[in-house]
Amino acid sequence: MIAKELLPHPLGPLTAAEITTATDLVRKAWPAGTLFQFKVVTLQEPPKSVLIPYLAAEKDGSPLPAIPRRVFLAYYLRNTHKFHEALVNLSTGALERNARLPEDKHANGDGEEIIAIEKALLADPGVIAALEKLKLPAGTVVVSDPWIYGSDGVRNGLFRDDVRAKQCFLYMRDPANPDEPDSCHYTFPLPISPVVDCASLKVVRIDILPTGLDASIKTIDELEPWQPAPPSEYIPEAQTGGLRTDLKPLHVAQPEGASFTVSAYSEMGRSMTWQKWAFKVGFNQREGMVLYDVHYDGRPLFYRLSLSDMAIPYADPRHPFHKKQAFDLGDVGAGLMANNLQLGCDCLGSIYYMDGVLADAQGRPQAMPNVICVHEQDAGIAWKHTNYRTDRAVVVRQRELVLQTILTVSNYEYILAWVFNLSGDIAYDVRATGIVSSQPLDRGLEKTPHPFGTVVHPGVLAGHHQHFFSLRLDPMIAGHGNTVVYKDAVALPRDPVLNPHGVGYTVKSTPLKTSCSLDIDTAATGRVVHITNPAVRHPINGAPAAYKVHLPPMQPILADRDSFHCKRAEFADHPVYVTRYAEDELYAGGTWTNQSRGGDGVRTWAARNDSLEAGDPVVWLQFGINHIPRAEDFPVMPCENLRVTLRPANMFERNPSMDVPPSTQAVNCSVSLNGVVDKVNGTNGTNGTHKANGTNGSSCCA
């Protein structure tokens, strides 16, 4: 039973009932019998000016202001390109906005559409005729992953690139095992790529992929018969060498339960507390997991934290790969692709699961169970010191609270997590896994170095690509009114009085006055970005309260400035952007990324040169991988891990984890393996007898 008074929290994700109400209100605006393809039905969060007083009242127990609850919707009139945005006020029942968008704005894909497109193209006579040229073995099962079409600005007689379409890549299951639905079809990419109009579901063009080392492309008539190749399956029962048998179980147990609490701030929203941290967790279609109102020990830190965008441009400049750049959040949605996480599979230990509810293409609520898993994990030592005079060691272990969500974007997976620790750090972890996007390569060319990819299997090229992630921080470090400062470590010039030996260096702080981008050249400057509150000073050293940002190094987008890849990925050219807060500016690549042309997104907003003096900055952090595939990335790639860390800097009086109880054997219950795993005849060390660990008067456990 959810108490009724929980419902109207302004940050509560939409409920199933609200989704139904909102889509009904849109339907009523159209003639009976109109068919809809709903693309987005999501909470329209209140503007900051309205929400800040609400959250303050919530904290101090004063009466809560009434905030109208609004829903943002986007939809097509089904089977047309007529794309609309709408705004519904649930508090009044009014349809406050309902407008058709220009022809070059296109919605994200949805699961229903992707299945329908695959079905349609595989029944297309032209596609069937092209496939026949390949003379595939009898019984072969062909499958298709419809990709977003991308943009190249080319409008020829056949097809204008600003019409919503999918560039579909074809594969087949292992022809020796066509009845296995989980056969890894990415091992068998085919050279035929139909383009399908998303409204009519008609094939509007059939592209043949370049399969050599240069830009030459065969015609359909020149296609040659497929040559047999072995499979490379990832399902465990197909591992021909068998599975390892010597990896022993490892359990994580919390015999006294977990250290965190969960409560509902709305039907779907959850508040969490853990080790002085307190925050709210939301979930929506576009961004997936969102954190709100993050505090540590009662002190405000972040108003809103979200993954804002992703872009994955590919290196291959040959048609049609030159258009291949995925914006997985805008083109599909991190919420929509969230996995149903399973106990014992996706997390280890004691796990709390949070559900979501989204809308399907019919505008009906779609339950999304277990989209976020929450657990604690040990993270090694938090801090240690041994006094060499007394040999007394004090050791404190680090603990992390992990909120994880996992996306499947056709072939690929992203494991995304917010991580809190005992020392005041917040980290954002990305693990990239899944199956690299594969393309066919002419047999016999495998051992010739390829300019745009790595051969990972006979006849299979995995193209080079860059991954860009954009994290959006809306900060309230020690309160609202923050200033972003970058700090460079700079060598002092020689000086006969101050620096006669040439060893001195200092830190140069530069506060940002206007919205801008920043680069980070660690080797040259050791630059670190701080989000500061000049109004709140450290009680001892007087420095402004701050959180600093540690970003992994990133190679900005390699596509040139005039390319559509670069124009569209408005965030992929700099590791940091800082803008002034503006309502509805949540997505670094703009609202509608599918076949976008640029002009909407963080680069555009930063170019306004908004003053930051009034202190409402939004910080956009970009990071990523230039993925030059390895053979070891196939058939499923081991995770590539990235971590962004937000770390207090003169925010707290001293190490905030000084009060964590020391690590002791009485609590940790570790086990000594000496005399167990070793084959040293029961002995170890210099004297033939090894003292029992844990009973040897260890000072840190005293």
Place this chain on the structure above:
Amino acid sequence: MIAKELLPHPLGPLTAAEITTATDLVRKAWPAGTLFQFKVVTLQEPPKSVLIPYLAAEKDGSPLPAIPRRVFLAYYLRNTHKFHEALVNLSTGALERNARLPEDKHANGDGEEIIAIEKALLADPGVIAALEKLKLPAGTVVVSDPWIYGSDGVRNGLFRDDVRAKQCFLYMRDPANPDEPDSCHYTFPLPISPVVDCASLKVVRIDILPTGLDASIKTIDELEPWQPAPPSEYIPEAQTGGLRTDLKPLHVAQPEGASFTVSAYSEMGRSMTWQKWAFKVGFNQREGMVLYDVHYDGRPLFYRLSLSDMAIPYADPRHPFHKKQAFDLGDVGAGLMANNLQLGCDCLGSIYYMDGVLADAQGRPQAMPNVICVHEQDAGIAWKHTNYRTDRAVVVRQRELVLQTILTVSNYEYILAWVFNLSGDIAYDVRATGIVSSQPLDRGLEKTPHPFGTVVHPGVLAGHHQHFFSLRLDPMIAGHGNTVVYKDAVALPRDPVLNPHGVGYTVKSTPLKTSCSLDIDTAATGRVVHITNPAVRHPINGAPAAYKVHLPPMQPILADRDSFHCKRAEFADHPVYVTRYAEDELYAGGTWTNQSRGGDGVRTWAARNDSLEAGDPVVWLQFGINHIPRAEDFPVMPCENLRVTLRPANMFERNPSMDVPPSTQAVNCSVSLNGVVDKVNGTNGTNGTHKANGTNGSSCCA
């Protein structure tokens, strides 16, 4: 009982008996009654040309070549500056070399010496007289951390900087609690810094530290009375706010035991196997933990892996801080400083401990119990893919084998670990913790920004400093005869045929022909260093077998090229050096770092421009932190974590962790907290009933 035949393995760390034999052989070379201060008694590893055939014979079971076992020693004639190196052949009982070194070569410190210096200086009348100027409270306990003297090339009348000495920093315990031996004296730095001659133990100079914002320094007579300040203790019983009580225990259990095995390849050396990995572990005074002969699935990867050096130059250019640069390995020794690790404190789970034995200053064996701990840990998801058509997920968890050692260098701690995983990666983890080196600041200046440090406590400045670590890789990727190649990702120019849309990029590979340094400007080039074996090609794509290197970004040393800091830290100016293997070139900063002047170390060796065409490269990887302290780094700093990853790249036919059994609840025994931690009245989600996790037909557990 150690079987006698284990003793003579050429990579076995010295045994207690061997230490005694070796020092006895040195003693016999001198008149009876000569007093010695032994500084180094360590295994002289055989040259590669001798050891490679031995290791090969060991593997294929053929007769083992006889290899003479040698010991390298360094010692002073006690109470003199007469410093000697010696080489003992244990196999013949011969003292093969025994030579006095030039006057400007100085040995590492040792524990006995540090205690003796502290005792001597605190009894020095001049120091006592200076301390009296501070009018410390009655009963105050003054302590001293003797620091290496450093180098500035200054030879004035009082003292030549090439005489072995210590620059000693003075502190006191909390005067309100002088009987607490673990009171954090770094909270009370004093402005008096005696310089002590290491041979005579006499105070040769008393420096007064600069305590303002500029280079001005008081005389002893100008010293002002100490002003009261509060303590900042780290011991748990002194946390005045109490300790947290809500962090619940977290246990790691391996009910079927650990997955690794340990055997003795010598009395002190241990061979380990885990998940297709096999390697030997040694331990010595200088480098601490060393790994030898690392294989995966029977394939050779690394001949020798070690932390080669560290340098920590400080930013403060004022006398005497301008000389402050620690080389913790060369100046003291990672083995000598290794903590005695305690069960339930320094690792969690099922732990195997390895002991060491070193020599003390008397040349006697000194047991070093529990210097390395070995355990497995869960590391999240290794790889995952969900087929969106069938919703079947396959999830494999990552597991790591961790070999950890922890150093205490007076105020500071380093947690160092080699980490192996299931996907063929080897990582080297550094966690920097402990207490920042503190210096006194005039009271009242705390809130004025300081050019060279951060105020972390009233009257306490923590100086900016850089940490440089140098990892030495002696590779044998797929066998000996390796080539180092760097790979840059470069944009293609526009081209009407190949790159008409400006999106293309490719990878440019450059093999190194001669020894050199390399820089990594990720933003500009995305550079990645590969260690390759051109003679061993990937069976599918023909690429050379390789491991690639992922380094965290580093700001090279800020001290200028002509400074002693830069001259001495021969490795701190570039993230990568590659040299040709040469016997005895193990330490990036040279053999004797204490008061060194440069001219010995990896920069010097690389400058030989040795040809690498014959294929025996040694790769030196530098990484570190520019530590601008935060208030949160006091009194003990939370770990700053760094990870270097060595990752296979076209070394294995496919993902080497494809054969790891999928993650299942039957093995992992996780626990659902839904309905336990949440206050949602036993419900969760959209429909008021939450299905029991783990029993909902999870496909990944099928």
